[in-house]
Amino acid sequence: MTLGDLFQLSNCANCRQQFATKTRTRGCPRGGKQQAAVRSPRQRVPRIPPNPTLLLPKCKYGAVATPLRSASWGCSQEAAGTDPIAEEMRRVAGSMDSQAEHRADYFRRSNLFVMVAILAGLSYHGLAVFSPSTIPYDLLGPLGTVTKYLVENHKTLLNIGYLIIWLIHIGEALFALKLCRMKGITDPSTQRLWLVQTFFFGMGSLYLLLTYNPQKKSW
Incomplete structure (x- = not known):
């Protein structure tokens, strides 16, 4: 190939493209007409999937071994x-x-002040019913005066009131036993504790059981 041919090839755009893509031509006429280029077959480039982690190995728990996460x-x-x-x-x-x-053995003791107040009231009422002569009315001020009036004029009403109070305590104790079963307190000794405490202290014990919520999480 002479120097003139090389100069003509450099001025031919088609020939430069053929040389750039490493193709073979059957001669290149001046002006790049009537060329028959034979190009090498195009290599297929593998397509990258949308999520490359799908091709990475996984363990049985679903963890993917990515380059950043080994x-x-x-x-x-x-x-x-x-x-x-x-x-x-x-x-x-x-x-x-x-x-x-x-929950099976849940138990809470009543407030000490409430226990003392209820026991004192029941004891005083019991003395007024069964042994009114032992009560020092003069030392109790207004309370002694009211109690003496009730004992002397309304003894029957005082007795009926005392009986009703204990009947209410019995009903509260039985209701406490039912609440224990409803709230999952299945331990027999714990149920007896609630029964006895509610029998003596009434609402002072039953209130604790009513406000107890076994569904509340403790963890």
Whole structure:
């Protein structure tokens, strides 16, 4: 190939393209007409999927070994032989079991001030009914005066009131026993404690059982 031919090839756009793509031509006429280019076959470029992590290995817990998150990190739980989901379920089940055990023997003692006040009132009422002569009316001020008036003029009403109070306490004690069963307090000794406490202290004990919410989480 002479120097003139090389100069003509450099001025021919089609020939430059053929040389750039490494093609073979059957001669290049001056002006680039009537060329028959034979190009090399085009290589197919593999398409990248939308989510490259789909092609990466996974462990049985779904952890993907990405370049930023190594396979040893993603499958660390598998290598250790523990399932994080199963561990969480066991933790929740254990908490629920402990909560159920706590509900089965749940008991709260009444307030000390409430217990003393109720016992003092019942005892004083009982003395006015069964032994009114032992009450020092003069030392009790207005309370002694009212009590003496009731004993002397309305003894029957005083006796009926005392009986009604104890009947109410009996009903509250039975209702407390029913509440124990409804709220999951199944321990027999704990049920007896609620029964006895409510029988003697009435609403001072029953209120604690009414406000007890076994559904409240303690973990």
